[in-house]
Amino acid sequence: MSALRDLQQDFMTAVFSAKKAALARHLVGTASERAWRIDIYRNNAVSNLSSALESAYPVIVKLVGAEFFRYAAQEYISRYPSVSGDLHVFGEAFGAFLAPFPPAAQLPYLPDVARLEWLCHKAYFAADHAPFALDRLKQVAPEHYGRLQFRLNPACALFESAFPVDRIWQVNQDHHTGDQALDLSSGAATVVVKREMYRVAVNALPRSEWCGLHALSTGHTFATACDVALQIDPDLDPGAALRRWVEEAILVDFSISA
Amino acid sequence: MPHHAEQLLHPPLGFGLGLRIPHYEAILESRPAVDWFEVLSENYMVPGGKPRHYLDRIRENYPIVMHGVSLSIGSSDPLNRDYLKQLKTLTDQIEPRWISDHLCWTGVDSTNLHDLMPLPYTEEALQHVVDRVSAVQDILGCRLLLENVSSYVTYKHSEMSEWDFLREVAQRADSLLLLDINNIYVSSFNHGFDPVEYIDAIPVNRVQQFHLAGHRNQGGCIIDTHDEPVIDRVWELYEHAVRRFGAVSTMIERDDNIPPLEELLAELDRARHIAKQALTQIADA
Ligand SMILES: [Fe+2]
Numbered sequence: 001m002s003a004l005r006d007l008q009q010d011f012m013t014a015v016f017s018a019k020k021a022a023l024a025r026h027l028v029g030t031a032s033e034r035a036w037r038i039d040i041y042r043n044n045a046v047s048n049l050s051s052a053l054e055s056a057y058p059v060i061v062k063l064v065g066a067e068f069f070r071y072a073a074q075e076y077i078s079r080y081p082s083v084s085g086d087l088h089v090f091g092e093a094f095g096a097f098l099a100p101f102p103p104a105a106q107l108p109y110l111p112d113v114a115r116l117e118w119l120c121h122k123a124y125f126a127a128d129h130a131p132f133a134l135d136r137l138k139q140v141a142p143e144h145y146g147r148l149q150f151r152l153n154p155a156c157a158l159f160e161s162a163f164p165v166d167r168i169w170q171v172n173q174d175h176h177t178g179d180q181a182l183d184l185s186s187g188a189a190t191v192v193v194k195r196e197m198y199r200v201a202v203n204a205l206p207r208s209e210w211c212g213l214h215a216l217s218t219g220h221t222f223a224t225a226c227d228v229a230l231q232i233d234p235d236l237d238p239g240a241a242l243r244r245w246v247e248e249a250i251l252v253d254f255s256i257s258a
Numbered sequence: 259m260p261h262h263a264e265q266l267l268h269p270p271l272g273f274g275l276g277l278r279i280p281h282y283e284a285i286l287e288s289r290p291a292v293d294w295f296e297v298l299s300e301n302y303m304v305p306g307g308k309p310r311h312y313l314d315r316i317r318e319n320y321p322i323v324m325h326g327v328s329l330s331i332g333s334s335d336p337l338n339r340d341y342l343k344q345l346k347t348l349t350d351q352i353e354p355r356w357i358s359d360h361l362c363w364t365g366v367d368s369t370n371l372h373d374l375m376p377l378p379y380t381e382e383a384l385q386h387v388v389d390r391v392s393a394v395q396d397i398l399g400c401r402l403l404l405e406n407v408s409s410y411v412t413y414k415h416s417e418m419s420e421w422d423f424l425r426e427v428a429q430r431a432d433s434l435l436l437l438d439i440n441n442i443y444v445s446s447f448n449h450g451f452d453p454v455e456y457i458d459a460i461p462v463n464r465v466q467q468f469h470l471a472g473h474r475n476q477g478g479c480i481i482d483t484h485d486e487p488v489i490d491r492v493w494e495l496y497e498h499a500v501r502r503f504g505a506v507s508t509m510i511e512r513d514d515n516i517p518p519l520e521e522l523l524a525e526l527d528r529a530r531h532i533a534k535q536a537l538t539q540i541a542d543a
Pocket of ligand 1: 405441469471511
């Protein structure tokens with residue numbers, strides 16, 4: 001092994017596991033001086049990665065408080081080290097990490113709120129896509145309607161939870177001024193994450209519409225999506241729903257399947 | 259002059275700022291008198307959204323240079339080809355005047371610390387870095403600027419000074435330098451060397467850009483935090499650097515505790531003023 005590689009591995013051990021001896025033997029200075037100098041790197045790394053998590057998970061920070069978040073972040077950092085040079089993708093597994101995290105067991109909705117926040121984080125940086133004009137659909141012959149397939153906006157995501165995550169998310173936004181009331185027993189939520197003028201929003205959708213959109217987003221035809229949605233709500237007007245999804249740029253393109 | 263050395267440097271751009279998200283709107287609205295902006299490459303290596311939208315508009319009015327933090331040129335891991343591919347793609351889209359990163363390593367065994375760790379100044383590390391800089395320059399199709407980092411540890415087995423290492427990398431790999439005057443000061447304080455000796459050892463024909471920034475003095479040690487104004491001692495070193503290197507593109511780097519744009523513009527004016535005075539005095543001498 002090269003001396004450089006040896007040194008770098010000892011450095012990583014000192015930063016991640018607090019075992020400083022291996023790195024300390026490479027350094028100039030008294031024992032205590034070497035220890036606090038190593039700590040600077042340890043603190044820098046933890047604080048860089050924690051800030052990345054904080055900026056991806058602002059609602060979780062509010063829900064658990066800064067101090068608990070810092071503790072959870074430190075645990076997460078040592079269990080899920082950053083494997084990409086791209087800090088934007090660090091933190092993806094935070095929801096999965098929180099699910100079995102004993103100190104968070106009191107807040108059963110926390111993992112889903114984290115999963116939702118990750119979708120918001122990704123939506124913020126997602127590709128831009130122009131909406132399409134409804135008129136384009138008028139050129140489709142009616143006999144082809146059933147075979148229409150639609151493309152979900154790359155800056156949109158669909159999410160469902162057994163908890164009212166949309167309300168939890170909304171009342172914990174900095175700019176939220178409306179009703180603060182939050183009924184945690186209000187049950188399941190089906191939501192769409194959207195980006196409007198570079199600001200990410202989370203909106204609830206009726207379950208029927210959400211399931212129809214979900215079918216479309218996984219490549220099913222409009223006919224299948226209608227079946228799925230109408231099974232849940234026979235009164236739904238699929239044509240009107242489709243118009244809304246296009247006008248709100250949730251769907252941004254279509255094709256006719258063979 | 260009869261024997262004109264090959265001109266390595268791009269024409270200087272003047273006085274710039276690091277482009278930061280809180281200033282996007284103010285820049286587009288007020289078109290401040292900033293000569294150029296430096297962008298953090300990684301912030302724009304994303305498919306779309308707000309940062310890309312604003313950068314595309316700002317670059318219509320200002321020259322852009324790209325500054326990266328994830329190249330990890332000194333790592334003993336293989337070069338990250340995916341990262342280089344993304345960097346190259348971004349370069350083709352943004353058309354920066356030049357591209358820089360740091361003379362450091364940021365991780366090993368595929369784990370990233372997202373921090374800038376110093377290299378041991380050994381012949382082994384030097385050769386390793388030179389080979390990698392050459393490979394990166396081949397991929398990017400241009401000379402890379404390497405920036406000196408602030409550091410908090412000194413390795414026992416270093417065989418040369420930081421400035422000798424920096425100079426050797428630039429000369430052997432035929433690359434350029436981004437001198438961070440604050441980082442020189444921070445490291446000189448932390449390790450007890452003379453910052454002027456450092457500056458005077460750097461070859462004049464390879465310095466393309468200066469960084470100026472603030473830091474936190476914690477008594478025994480200075481932490482390079484980029485969250486405070488530039489201190490007087492760093493301004494003095496800047497003046498010394500201008501006397502040595504001439505009109506080098508200069509910018510203020512602020513990454514945390516980001517003040518309103520006007521405050522940074524005032525700091526940039528101070529840089530302009532100091533550089534102008536230093537250059538006038540040289541011309542008069
Ligand atoms: Fe810098």
